[in-house]
Amino acid sequence: MSRRQWQELDARLRGAPRPAGPVPIEAARAGFAVFMGRFPVPGGVRRSSRKLAGRPAVLVERSETGGAGTILYFHGGSFSLGSPETAMAVTANLVARTGIRALSLDYRLAPEHPFPAAIEDGLDAYRELLDDGLDPVSVAFAGDSAGGGLSVTVALAARDAGLPMPAAIVAFSPGLDATRTGASMRGKEGADPFFTLAGLERSGDVYLNGQDPRHPLASPAVGADLAGLPPILLQVGTNELLLDDSVRLSERARDAGVDVILDVTADVPHVFQAWAGELEEADWALDRAALFLTQHVRGR
């Protein structure tokens, strides 16, 4: 798929009908699973069920000659939808490209479990990996959308709990600001084929359940001290409402003396890496993420 072909698809997505009213959460989850199921999982990886700190998880490994190291992966879905399976295309593409196994965590979702349940689950999962003897420099955090946010906030929670930092963080179109104050929140309305500001505010309300959106773990792009975080790779598209979440996190990271790569692709939508195999830019972005992971994850 060329970028021109993509732009035609993008325009169709933008014009797609949206539900006129509230959707029951189970229907929304089912719809999200169907939508994400369109993205093919690459060959050459095997999946198996695991438990991680009491939560379900999916272990994704390269079928042949994997390397050492572990990616702790956090799926997307606005903190209320999704599972390791809905993010499997991107997760498996990282595993296939790096040889590093992934453990994708089925963290608790809102509204049943609002903020900070997902972060607590992520922190517990990381702590269990360390308790099991994994070297922190062999672990990377990665995630997409809400899960990209978790890849940052779980690292912050781990730092604040006195745990050693993982080797790296990779976040695809992360949500990093529950205050929704980035300029792109209004500037990209209409350009973003997936999100509206009203929709993000609704899902943010579900996640926060009345808690302060300015909490540093709800809005690390506006409120968190990032000192001590490991190298961070942020990938995002120019049409995204969430663009400035990444822009501002990268500013804070630079100010805190953290290595950070802000990797912006024009015109592509939210988590465009899911279109690997169809959209050239998706494969390129995943290859850059894979190089970044292999540069930082040790014990391989």
Place this chain on the structure above:
Amino acid sequence: MSRRQWQELDARLRGAPRPAGPVPIEAARAGFAVFMGRFPVPGGVRRSSRKLAGRPAVLVERSETGGAGTILYFHGGSFSLGSPETAMAVTANLVARTGIRALSLDYRLAPEHPFPAAIEDGLDAYRELLDDGLDPVSVAFAGDSAGGGLSVTVALAARDAGLPMPAAIVAFSPGLDATRTGASMRGKEGADPFFTLAGLERSGDVYLNGQDPRHPLASPAVGADLAGLPPILLQVGTNELLLDDSVRLSERARDAGVDVILDVTADVPHVFQAWAGELEEADWALDRAALFLTQHVRGR
């Protein structure tokens, strides 16, 4: 060399004596050549003299099994110092990693040839490559420091002259703002081991020779419309006075719908890629630049 060892060296560099008064340009050029000569050129490449649009140039090729494509390289040296030889470590490292040959241009220098002579030479060189039948998608521009600035401004000049764009731009610690208005110009004084604001202003005055620093080709980070530029990779260190040159160029690129990667490494100094083989971060950064080039340069 670990980052800790680097930081000790960095502190020593920061404390190095500086000339108390003006230095004759020929002495400054000789000193710069000695300083840059400390950086080892990797094996596996061969160099030969060429002419490019009437200027000397150095062709750098991998000794075995090079790929197609051409990097038009612009050396650093504040627009008044340096030559293809002074940037050879970085140039040859790109060639060795990618297999893409480089043509490094010995463009005219200030004060003998002030702004925009260097840009004119770069534009003439690119035009000659196209006239010789090179496909623009097989050509990338790259450069360090002042030459990183040229990798952007020569592309702007080419666009404005109606030439097709090259495939990509790679700029290491580029100088992109002769107005020196970035916050890092003052905020990083003392942290930057190489530059002082007064020193940058002196070399800028030599380059501009009384011309307006706000000219878009003198200060693309503050004054240029970047629409139509190819994908850009900017690599810079957090301690650099020039940090915000890259930060602001990346903002303008995003706003113009240009793919742009702002790749920031903490604590390292100006053009740290020259320390390849000694500083791990230098090799990693060059590997990322090499991947970016191979993703975009075609005809290989």
